Amino acid sequence: MNNAVRSVLVFLFDLLAVVVAWLGGMWIRFNFELPGHYSQKLWLGLGALLVVHAIACRWAGLYRGMWVFASLPDLKRVLRAVGVSAAALVVLMAVDRLPGPVIPRSMIVLYPLLLLLVMGGGRAAWRMWKEHRLFGSLRAEGKPVVVVGAGTGGAMLVRELERSPDWRVVALVDDDPAKWGLELYGVPIAGPVESLPQVLQDVKAQHVILAMPSAAAATLKRAADVAVAAGARVFTVPGIEDLMSGKVAISAMRPVEIEDLLGREPVQIDSEHLHEMIGGKTVLITGAGGSIGSELCRQLARFAPARLVLVEASELALYTIEQWFGVHCPDTPIVPLAGDVKDAARLEEIFATWKPQLVFHAAAYKHVPLMEVGNAWQAVRNNVLGTLLVAAHAQRHGAERFVLISTDKAVNPTSVMGATKRLAEMVCEALHSAGQGGTRIEMVRFGNVLGSTGSVIPKFAEQIARGGPVTVTHPDINRYFMSIPEAAQLVLQAAAMGQGGEIFVLDMGEPVKIVDLARNMIRLSGYTEDQIRIEFSGLRPGEKLYEELLADAEQTRETPHPKLRIARSRPVAAGFLDELAQWLAQPGPVADEQVRAALQRWVPEYEPARH
Structure with a gap:
């Protein structure tokens, strides 16, 4: 008709x-x-x-x-x-x-x-x-699902799913006692979130949808934890900002990911201040194709820089980030350059040609066990010499700011990698004290980022895809985690508020036990621990059970941003740079034990781990 x-x-x-x-x-x-x-x-x-x-x-x-x-x-x-x-x-x-x-x-x-x-x-x-x-027979065939949240988001979702051939909402749970026993569009509200395991069993459902788009991250985490522990396949709806802007519909669900189980609130950044710092300027990023470097590039593109100079030693990583900009940010001018931060001649050419006003130094060797055996001297050259060369060139060519991406492994280090990153921080502190060129040199220290190259998340995902086992080094080992976008945004925020010489420490929240992370990933993948078992393999070289963001002798002071603090470390000795430069200038190779002995002299708090 x-x-x-x-x-x-x-x-x-x-x-x-x-x-x-x-x-x-x-x-x-x-x-x-x-x-x-x-x-x-x-x-x-x-x-x-x-x-x-x-x-x-x-x-x-x-x-x-x-x-x-x-x-x-x-x-x-x-x-x-x-x-x-x-x-x-x-x-x-x-x-x-x-x-x-x-x-x-x-x-x-x-x-x-x-x-x-x-x-x-x-x-x-x-x-x-x-x-x-039209929909009655389809609903009868859809998978039974329990919705968490009987508010506006839950009501919108139930209405949307009425026409879905894939889903059949059989119950809701909500923490508001006034709603228990009532119905929402004919669907019963069975009880609080804690009752979810029993509700799933009663209605014979294996799927849960979190329909709380405006809830706090901690509330979502608690609901997700209950659902995951009950063995359900868990999905979540888009956030309230996306729904209000009309970008997505309430039914545009996605599976709950491990990031959702961290319970971290979204980062609020001072966009106006960042526009002022970045807009219309040339920004250079070393390690631009790495996990943090590439996310920094993506975040920087939001603030209309004049151009982004992408320096990367890996051809594949450089090609990947160049292609990303071609597809997603074609209007952002980029200059993809192959280069090694240990190559002083190449750095001189890049700085002289492009005169960057902002420099973000993310290039580093970061894998702890790899740097312990056979690669210690290369870790020193890449992490320490590379930082010295890039920061010195930034000063010499009049850059406004230089920002070092550091790590919590630099605090009371037990690994070569951690000791070299602490030494890189000391290099930056010494260069800032020298005060050449008026460049503000700042350092940002944070813990592990979820999904970064070489981290446990991709490793666990690969092991689960193979059918297990999932290997965890120790049942008590824990780490601080944040998402890659959160880390990159806080790096930019710290850079904007820094006056020079500070070590910014990011609020990493509560530490997460790695074995709990493994269990949650197994459950989120739709398996039980009987199907994918966990094995403990023992601590690896240079690894420690617990990581800190501040050394014992350090104190912190607050900043205007609630997720950033400033650490005050011990002062760097006079003549440090000259002595360090002589050590770095030796032709090599240098044996691992000699490197460790030298690092202990430069970084007294470094205690090599022995397992």
Whole structure:
């Protein structure tokens, strides 16, 4: 049936509604017996009301909506048309001068009520019938699912899923006791979130959807923890910002990821200050293709830099980030350059050509066990010499800011990698104290980032995909975690507020036990620990059970940002840079034990781990 025919039929239905309302109202008024002397007024009034109602329906836009999706906007249009028709009846009664009985005053109430009942009820009945016919059989075949949250988000989701062939909402849970035992669109609210395991068992469901788009991260984490522990496959809906902006619908669900189980609140950054720092400037990023470096590039592109100079030693990583910009940010000028931070001649060429005003130094060797055996001297050269060369070139060429990406492994280090990163921090502190060129040199120290290259998340995911086992070094080992975007945003925020010489420490929240992380990843992948077992392999070279963000001798002070603090470390000795430069200038190779001995001299708090 085409739209023109459908509109004509709906129009005729609305005119029929006038006939039913007018004659029915009279019929009711006279106790279901119409007096014969009313026939003239009856038909004259009906004719006038039909004409007025036809015009009112067109004016109200009643034929724009589809009946199968009749909703509140359609009801408002019906009310407008009924209001005009009722007003016409009042006018008709006021100007009636024809001989015979007058139109009963009760029709002022009966007529619009019956008209609204027929027009609105007809549309509602049609929608109910069509929905049952179209979606009823599909809903019966959909997977049973329990929705967490019986607020606005839950209501929106239940309505959306009514038409889904994939899902069938069988119960809701919510922490508000006032809602327990009630129904939402015919679906029972079974109890609090803690009752979820029992509810899943009662309704024989294996899937859970978290429908709390505006809830705090800690609330979402608690609900996700309960669902994951119950062995359910867990999904979540988009955040309130995306829903309000219209970017996505409530039904655009995604599986809950390990990041959701951290319970970290979204980062709020001072965008105006960052625009001021970055906008219209040339920014150089070393290690631009790495996990942190590439995310820094993506975040920097939001603030309209004049250009991004991407320096990367890995050809594949450089190609990957270049292609990303071509697809997602084609208007951001980029300069992809292959280069090694240990190559002073290449750095001189890059700095002299592009004159960067901001430098973010993310290039580093970061894998702890790899740097312990056979690679210690290379870790020193890359992490220490590379930092010295890049920072010195930034000073010499008048960069406004130089930012070193550091790590919590630099605090009381037990590994070569951690000791070299602490030594890199000391290099930056010494260069800032020297004060050449007016460059503000800052350091940002944070823990592990979820999903970064070489981290436990990709490793666990690969082991689960192979069917296990998942290897954890020690049952008590824990680490601080944050997401890559969160780390990159806080690095930019720290850079914007730094005055030079500070070591910024990011608020990493509470430490996470790695074995709990492994268990959650197994459950999120749809397996049990009986299917994918966990094995303990023992601590690796250079690894320690617990990591700190601050050394024992350090103190911190607050900053205007709640997730950033400033650490004050011990002062660097006079003549440090000259002595260090002589050590770094030796041709090598240098044996691992010699490197460790030298690092202990430079970094007294370094205690090599022995397992």
